[in-house]
Amino acid sequence: MLQYLRIQNLALLEEVALDLESGFIAVTGETGAGKSILLGALQLLAGARADKSLIRQGAEVCEVEAALYLPESSVVHSLLEELELPPCEEGGLLLKRTVPRSKMPKVFVNGSLTTLTNLQRLGACWIDFHGPGEPQRLFGPDAQLELLDLYAGHDQVLLAYRERYRKWKHLRAEKESLLTETALSPDEAGFLRQQLARIDECAPSEEAVEELERDYLKVSRGQELIALARQLSEGLAGEGGVLDQVAQLQRAGRDLEQADASREPLVSRLRSLSVETEDLAHEFAAVADSFDLDPAEAEGIEARMNEWQDLKRRYGNSVASVIQARADMAHKLERQSDLKGSLERLDHEIANEEKALRAEGEKLRKSREKAASELSRKVKQSLPALGFRKSGFSAEILAEREPKAHGDSRCEFRFAPNAGQDLMPLNKIASSGEIARVMLALKTILAEVDDIPVLVFDEVDANVGGEIGRAVGERLAGLSGSHQVFCVTHLPQVAGLAGSHYRVDKEQQGKATRITISPLHGARKDRLEELARMLGDRKAKSALVHAEELLRE
Numbered sequence: 256m257l258q259y260l261r262i263q264n265l266a267l268l269e270e271v272a273l274d275l276e277s278g279f280i281a282v283t284g285e286t287g288a289g290k291s292i293l294l295g296a297l298q299l300l301a302g303a304r305a306d307k308s309l310i311r312q313g314a315e316v317c318e319v320e321a322a323l324y325l326p327e328s329s330v331v332h333s334l335l336e337e338l339e340l341p342p343c344e345e346g347g348l349l350l351k352r353t354v355p356r357s358k359m360p361k362v363f364v365n366g367s368l369t370t371l372t373n374l375q376r377l378g379a380c381w382i383d384f385h386g387p388g389e390p391q392r393l394f395g396p397d398a399q400l401e402l403l404d405l406y407a408g409h410d411q412v413l414l415a416y417r418e419r420y421r422k423w424k425h426l427r428a429e430k431e432s433l434l435t436e437t438a439l440s441p442d443e444a445g446f447l448r449q450q451l452a453r454i455d456e457c458a459p460s461e462e463a464v465e466e467l468e469r470d471y472l473k474v475s476r477g478q479e480l481i482a483l484a485r486q487l488s489e490g491l492a493g494e495g496g497v498l499d500q501v502a503q504l505q506r507a508g509r510d511l512e513q514a515d516a517s518r519e520p521l522v523s524r525l526r527s528l529s530v531e532t533e534d535l536a537h538e539f540a541a542v543a544d545s546f547d548l549d550p551a552e553a554e555g556i557e558a559r560m561n562e563w564q565d566l567k568r569r570y571g572n573s574v575a576s577v578i579q580a581r582a583d584m585a586h587k588l589e590r591q592s593d594l595k596g597s598l599e600r601l602d603h604e605i606a607n608e609e610k611a612l613r614a615e616g617e618k619l620r621k622s623r624e625k626a627a628s629e630l631s632r633k634v635k636q637s638l639p640a641l642g643f644r645k646s647g648f649s650a651e652i653l654a655e656r657e658p659k660a661h662g663d664s665r666c667e668f669r670f671a672p673n674a675g676q677d678l679m680p681l682n683k684i685a686s687s688g689e690i691a692r693v694m695l696a697l698k699t700i701l702a703e704v705d706d707i708p709v710l711v712f713d714e715v716d717a718n719v720g721g722e723i724g725r726a727v728g729e730r731l732a733g734l735s736g737s738h739q740v741f742c743v744t745h746l747p748q749v750a751g752l753a754g755s756h757y758r759v760d761k762e763q764q765g766k767a768t769r770i771t772i773s774p775l776h777g778a779r780k781d782r783l784e785e786l787a788r789m790l791g792d793r794k795a796k797s798a799l800v801h802a803e804e805l806l807r808e
Contacts, residue, residue, distance in 0.1 A: 256739040259322040264314035279735035281753035289770040302375030320351040341365035405704035407626035416615040484543035492536030616663035637696040640726040645674030691715040728752040747789040751805030
């Protein structure tokens with residue numbers, strides 16, 4: 256849900272900060288008061304394009320920021336990870352957008368600078384607009400099919416189909432590649448065989464390469480290491496070395512022991528030092544001898560290392576990449592050696608996989624048809640209460656000409672607002688008010704499976720009133736049990752059902768015009784007056800009584 260919204264210098268609005276509640280939020284005001292500014296701020300946070308003309312006259316920058324609480328939105332959290340943006344801390348998503356008059360606009364997500372494209376992708380996850388000129392998420396065939404699949408709850412069927420589709424596409428791509436390949440000349444085939452032999456002779460593995468690198472280091476630094484080891488051995492046991500000096504010290508130690516027998520332990524340690532020094536000298540001499548490699552062996556190690564380095568330069572800087580290159584070359588050689596046989600084998604595999612794919616597609620299509628029938632029935636039952644007494648609605652399942660990633664069928668929502676009219680695709684309906692109410696009917700039914708947390712309805716009550724207006728309000732109130740619902744409305748029947756109520760006012764101050772947004776839900780008197788105004792006269796006693804009844808109901 257959207258918890259906090261701050262708007263600064265947007266159109267005629269100087270600044271406002273709103274602490275928002277969950278549930279149903281009504282936005283009201285006189286015609287032309289500027290109610291669209293609130294929606295415009297939300298659109299900016301959802302990634303809508305911004306024009307410099309949005310900046311309030313006399314100001315240098317327009318700024319909109321929001322804090323959302325999305326503790327269980329795995330879609331948003333996964334997308335943040337994919338976009339390499341900071342994660343939500345304690346479920347909080349922080350959005351900020353600045354539109355300066357003379358500088359580059361900036362977008363921030365959780366304090367990190369990002370792109371408008373990333374903001375748009377996030378916006379599609381947390382907010383959905385329904386109204387004139389707004390991006391209608393449910394208009395897209397992909398979104399309609401996605402919602403139908405969610406409503407059907409056939410995740411495993413869809414997963415099985417997609418796995419089959421992936422295998423089928425891979426085999427078809429392999430065949431296409433083979434058909435477009437130029438036949439290998441004898442020289443090209445010979446070159447591939449030569450490269451295979453080289454790799455096989457090298458027999459690369461992680462263990463073998465590590466051993467080769469150790470041996471090569473030993474060879475390349477052999478003379479240096481031999482000199483160091485011999486220097487250490489000579490320094491310990493050679494003429495004038497440590498061992499000779501210790502021998503002189505031992506003689507002095509024996510004299511000390513004869514003079515003072517209690518010093519025997521110290522002298523004994525000196526004798527041990529002599530033994531240890533001599534042992535170390537032998538060890539270093541052995542080290543020097545161990546580096547004394549046979550010249551032929553050293554040459555062989557250098558040759559193997561040069562061969563391995565050349566293979567890495569050709570086929571990638573790792574054992575895995577060289578092994579994969581060998582497999583690719585062997586596969587290419589095998590296919591080319593019997594092109595006709597390879598094509599026949601692929602055709603057989605493709606036919607088998609397509610048969611299995613179509614079987615999975617049929618299961619998926621039948622499940623969709625069942626879900627579409629149920630959804631159509633429920634939507635048609637909901638429409639009369641929203642002002643469509645003789646309307647029609649159908650979620651049509653249409654066949655694809657060939658299997659696609661989403662299945663061998665697609666979904667199209669169709670609607671007819673009046674009796675005698677043909678059902679038409681949802682995006683062909685002319686009236687934005689009709690569209691918004693159809694969307695409301697769909698959203699009410701799909702509320703449990705559509706995980707977009709914030710819904711915005713504008714003109715949902717266009718051309719309706721009375722009981723139908725009340726029914727619209729009840730649908731919105733019911734929808735707010737699982738979503739945060741914003742509704743710009745002119746109907747008191749709708750506004751009276753909202754848990755939160757904001758009024759937008761336009762004021763003239765000398766030659767300047769300013770817009771304010773005020774919360775009314777904390778002041779019953781102000782809210783009653785606003786409902787009375789919507790009923791016809793904020794001061795009329797009958798209107799105030801009716802407003803009181805609306806709130807009480």
